[in-house]
Structures are given as C-alpha cells and as structure tokens.
Amino acid sequence: MKKQFVLLMMVVAGAAGLQAQNNPLSAELKRFYDGNKTNIMRSAEKMPEAEYSFKPVDTVRPFSGEVGHAAEWAMNTCAWAKGETPVNPAAGKTSKADLIAALKQAFDYCDPLYNSLTDADATKMVKAMGGRDMTKFSVLWFNVMHNNETYGTMVPYLRIKGIVPPSSEPRPAEKKQ
C-alpha cells in the first residue's frame, strides 16, 4: 500500500514537473497566483475582527473594503477568463467571517483556471473589462497584479495595528533560530 502511494506520488510529481516544463509561462503565473493568494488570505485572517472597520485615514477604504475588493476583482477577472458573468461574492458583506468566506469562494472559483492553464490556452482571446479583447493569460495575470496591489495596500493597515504582514513573517528556517 505504501509502495503504491509512493509510486502514485512520483507519477503525480513527474506529471506536474512535465506540465511546468511544457508550459513555463502558465506554471510561473500559477506560482505567482498561489503566493499572492496566500498573502491576501493570511492578511484577512490575521487582522482581528474588531479592526475590520479600521482605515488609516478617511479617504481610503476600511480593511473590510480591501478584503471585499480583492474578492470582487478575483471573481470578476476569473469570470471573464471563463466567459461567465461575474457575481460579487462580497456584496453587502462586512464581517470578518463573511468576507473571508467571500474571498475563499473567489479563490475556489479561480483555482481551477490557474491549475489547468496551458501556454497554448493562455493566448486565446477573451472578452474582459467591458468587452475588450484580451488574452486569457493577461486577464488571469491582471488578477495577480491587482491582488498584489491590494495586498500592498493592506500592508500599512496591518503595520499600523502592530501586525506583521504575511510576506514579512519569518520563514520556517528562520523560525528555528
């Protein structure tokens, strides 16, 4: 049983490696997406519920608004890439639990796109942002870029509240020291 499991894992790892080798651009995009998704989700989790209404100054969104904005745009871009109509999962949501659920819903919707994207598929044209023609890759990449901008915005919110942003947390090797 153990041998079969190891063999299966080797086949899966080999297939993943081959997929990355044959689709270098899509594999990179997925890696960027995964890293950014983790940072956004961890930020949403680390900010205490009571601070979701916090905003550093009146002219910016509250932290809850940033989380909702990330969820809405992830859903928008991934819906465009799929040729579907976007539905904002964060609409009307203000609580930490609801917004994290909305974020998870958006990422769950996006994940299969990044997981299955190939370099050949990436150059297909799709309609996005009000009917403009863009490559599927560019739309999915815009999602990563926009999420990273939103994450960058969240960073000062976290710092002001004395919270270390996820991307600045000590890495596992550093934690041992």
Next chain:
Amino acid sequence: MKTATFFIAAALSASVMQAQSMTAELKGQWEDIKANVLKAAERMPDADFKFKPEGEPRTFADLITHVADAHMGMCGAGSGEMKKVEAAAKTTKADIVAALKESIAFCDAAYAGLTDGNATSAVKMFGRDATKFGALNMNVIHDNEVYGSMAVYYRLKSIVPPSTADRPAMGGGKKKQ
C-alpha cells in the same frame, strides 16, 4: 493640462487593452505602472520622503529605493545584464528619484528586448529558474504591490495618489486608491 493628462491616460490604457500578444500586453502594463511609480516619487514633497505611518518600518524613501533596486534585479534577470543603482544608499529626494529613473531606463531596455520568440528563454532570477517573460512579469507585479503601499502613504499625507489624480473621469467616481 487636464486635457493632456486625459489623452495620455487614454493612450496608455489603449496600449494595454488593444495589445495583440502577451508580450505586448506586458509592455503596456509596464508603461502604466512605471508612470505611476515615477509620479509618486516626484510628487511626494521632499520633506515627506522620511515619512512612515506609525508601526511601519519603511519610510516613503524606502519604498522608492526598494522599487528601484528591485527593478535592477528583476530587469537584470530579464535582460541578462546585471547592474546596480544602489538606490538604498541614497538619502535625498533628488538622488533617489535619479536612481529610480536610471532603474526605469534599465528596465525599458529589458522590456524592449522581450519578444514573443524569446519570452520563454530560461533565466535565473534571485537564484531561481524563471523565464525572461516571468522575470519581467514579476517586476510589474512587484511594482504594483509597492505602489499599493505608496498610495496609503499618500492618503495619510492628504495627497491624492497619481493613479487616481490622473485618471480620466469615466462613468463617475474615482476609486479610493
């Protein structure tokens, strides 16, 4: 002046949205973010380069020098030519902006050298395997992250960030970024 800004912004958006290939789209996004980052550096008053929000370890100057030095690393990976501007060692606004401009010029050459034919060429970025496209893609993604933080610094100093200040009025309402 407002009219000129409108046409420039419209032309930049058009360059991104009407691009016909992934590399053309990436170059369009680079044009957009480099303009925002440079304007952010130029428009922040000299005295506020030392500003940092409470709890934030990085000053505004640190954000700009980080971007400039990161440009050299990622565009160096993308072009195969490693150079440094040592922006982190600069202390005055004039020197920091000059270093940023030098890094942008360095990147401009790297993006100019990117073609659909060489996009998947293997390069090393910070010791990791990447493609030429991926390195230059990561540069834009990273710029957007840091710009997201800059926007909060701007708002805390009661200044409208360039991406909002220079955005043509379309359909009413500006995003709070």
